Amino acid sequence: MRILLTNDDGIFAEGLQALTQEIKKIAETYVVAPDHEQSATGHAITMHRPLRAEKVRYSHSPEVPAWAVNGTPADCVKLAVEALLPQRPDLVISGINRGANLGTDVLYSGTVSAAIEGVILGIPAIAVSLAEYHNPDYTYAAYFVARLAQQHCRHNTKKDLLLNVNVPNLKPEEIKGVAICPLGVRQYKNAFAKRKDPRGREYYWLAGELVDLEENEDTDVAAIKEGKITITPIQPDLTDFAFLEELKEWKIKL
Amino acid sequence: MRILLTNDDGIFAEGLQALTQEIKKIAETYVVAPDHEQSATGHAITMHRPLRAEKVRYSHSPEVPAWAVNGTPADCVKLAVEALLPQRPDLVISGINRGANLGTDVLYSGTVSAAIEGVILGIPAIAVSLAEYHNPDYTYAAYFVARLAQQHCRHNTKKDLLLNVNVPNLKPEEIKGVAICPLGVRQYKNAFAKRKDPRGREYYWLAGELVDLEENEDTDVAAIKEGKITITPIQPDLTDFAFLEELKEWKIKL
Numbered sequence: 270m271r272i273l274l275t276n277d278d279g280i281f282a283e284g285l286q287a288l289t290q291e292i293k294k295i296a297e298t299y300v301v302a303p304d305h306e307q308s309a310t311g312h313a314i315t316m317h318r319p320l321r322a323e324k325v326r327y328s329h330s331p332e333v334p335a336w337a338v339n340g341t342p343a344d345c346v347k348l349a350v351e352a353l354l355p356q357r358p359d360l361v362i363s364g365i366n367r368g369a370n371l372g373t374d375v376l377y378s379g380t381v382s383a384a385i386e387g388v389i390l391g392i393p394a395i396a397v398s399l400a401e402y403h404n405p406d407y408t409y410a411a412y413f414v415a416r417l418a419q420q421h422c423r424h425n426t427k428k429d430l431l432l433n434v435n436v437p438n439l440k441p442e443e444i445k446g447v448a449i450c451p452l453g454v455r456q457y458k459n460a461f462a463k464r465k466d467p468r469g470r471e472y473y474w475l476a477g478e479l480v481d482l483e484e485n486e487d488t489d490v491a492a493i494k495e496g497k498i499t500i501t502p503i504q505p506d507l508t509d510f511a512f513l514e515e516l517k518e519w520k521i522k523l
Numbered sequence: 524m525r526i527l528l529t530n531d532d533g534i535f536a537e538g539l540q541a542l543t544q545e546i547k548k549i550a551e552t553y554v555v556a557p558d559h560e561q562s563a564t565g566h567a568i569t570m571h572r573p574l575r576a577e578k579v580r581y582s583h584s585p586e587v588p589a590w591a592v593n594g595t596p597a598d599c600v601k602l603a604v605e606a607l608l609p610q611r612p613d614l615v616i617s618g619i620n621r622g623a624n625l626g627t628d629v630l631y632s633g634t635v636s637a638a639i640e641g642v643i644l645g646i647p648a649i650a651v652s653l654a655e656y657h658n659p660d661y662t663y664a665a666y667f668v669a670r671l672a673q674q675h676c677r678h679n680t681k682k683d684l685l686l687n688v689n690v691p692n693l694k695p696e697e698i699k700g701v702a703i704c705p706l707g708v709r710q711y712k713n714a715f716a717k718r719k720d721p722r723g724r725e726y727y728w729l730a731g732e733l734v735d736l737e738e739n740e741d742t743d744v745a746a747i748k749e750g751k752i753t754i755t756p757i758q759p760d761l762t763d764f765a766f767l768e769e770l771k772e773w774k775i776k777l
Contacts, residue, residue, distance in 0.1 A: 320715075320727045321726050343631075373643060375761060382630075472573040473576070475570050505761065
């Protein structure tokens with residue numbers, strides 16, 4: 270098994286290094302990741318300037334070929350598959366992200382977008398995030414996702430299978446199980462903080478407190494609160510098939 | 524009717540100006556758009572630096588309030604709705620993009636992401652693109668989308684209705700009709716051009732020729748080739764519902 274690792278927190282992020290150390294035990298491992306943090310880049314790609322890939326070396330894993338790219342997570346996957354790796358990988362794993370990628374927020378996520386780029390290129394993928402920003406411990410998440418990667422390769426018959434995984438920041442014995450569930454909804458309030466600079470000109474910080482929607486439903490947003498690992502299969506076709514027929518009834522004319 | 528206009532080609536792009544001149548005839552119009560081109564930014568948002576909004580004035584439409592923002596298309600919509608506009612808009616229109624946004628490519632599209640940000644905020648939206656990069660004429664596309672906006676407001680009972688529209692670069696009498704259709708697939712080959720800089724270091728340009736997949740299916744990719752306007756309803760939930768039950772059968776354990 271040949272696995273490509275990437276992320277959106279940058280090549281020297283702790284989560285990616287923890288992941289590398291686990292994945293190299295089970296597969297031929299390559300790392301191609303942004304040279305600096307790229308959170309909330311969504312599915313951006315770089316078209317208007319050239320990309321560079323610099324070879325880097327992890328002191329804990331000098332045998333793992335690794336490149337830092339001056340681009341987005343989606344750039345990294347595309348460049349890895351089309352130019353850097355000697356052969357196509359069997360699986361792309363993106364993460365371990367510092368902070369959850371749940372519900373509506375996956376649209377903004379560089380972590381998930383890198384995984385989507387994998388399936389666009391015909392390679393199944395896993396995006397994995399740890400639901401803790403301030404004091405993350407990636408040990409169990411890395412272990413879990415390595416087991417999942419093995420299952421993924423065993424079961425997978427479809428090239429476009431993408432799993433979005435969130436792991437709570439708990440000790441293994443405190444985790445309440447694994448929830449296979451759809452994406453939920455994440456809403457924010459007070460989205461911007463308005464301030465004035467020393468010259469009196471206004472500017473805005475994206476802020477936004479999460480609104481607690483009291484989701485009783487079976488979604489990733491609800492399950493992570495219960496202390497479960499969440500796994501959601503993702504697909505990149507945004508067509509609203511349910512509305513297609515109704516739209517035809519509009520009889521839109523030239 | 525109150526309409527917010529935005530785009531990803533930048534506030535002074537010709538397509539947005541053509542759109543403004545048509546939309547102001549039918550609605551109270553506001554423009555909040557990036558201060559420079561932001562193509563292929565996907566659903567990026569700006570979290571790690573503050574945003575600024577500068578008032579600008581279109582010479583052809585000095586009565587239309589307009590702001591240039593140093594952020595992404597999704598930032599523009601969020602900032603417009605949460606901070607700049609006196610009231611919430613009834614509709615967001617993003618475009619008119621220079622170049623098509625079809626099939627798989629909508630994931631990379633700043634134009635479509637701005638519209639998705641609208642529906643995330645509970646405001647219906649239209650993304651509109653002209654399928655021509657080199658010699659675009661936005662006149663008919665602007666006229667068409669203004670009519671569509673009126674229909675959209677008349678019909679719409681759901682707050683999350685998002686239409687992705689592509690208009691061929693043809694004279695009105697040459698357009699072959701309106702196709703309501705799902706997104707197709709766009710694949711590229713030779714994705715990167717590898718070069719050397721004057722100091723002998725390698726770099727990569729994203730290139731990528733479109734592979735002609737000979738789609739006979741009823742998709743936007745096929746319909747635009749036939750000279751039709753394409754309209755696809757879009758929804759932002761990436762959950763692969765069809766695969767959820769099968770994934771449960773994997774019996775994934777801690």
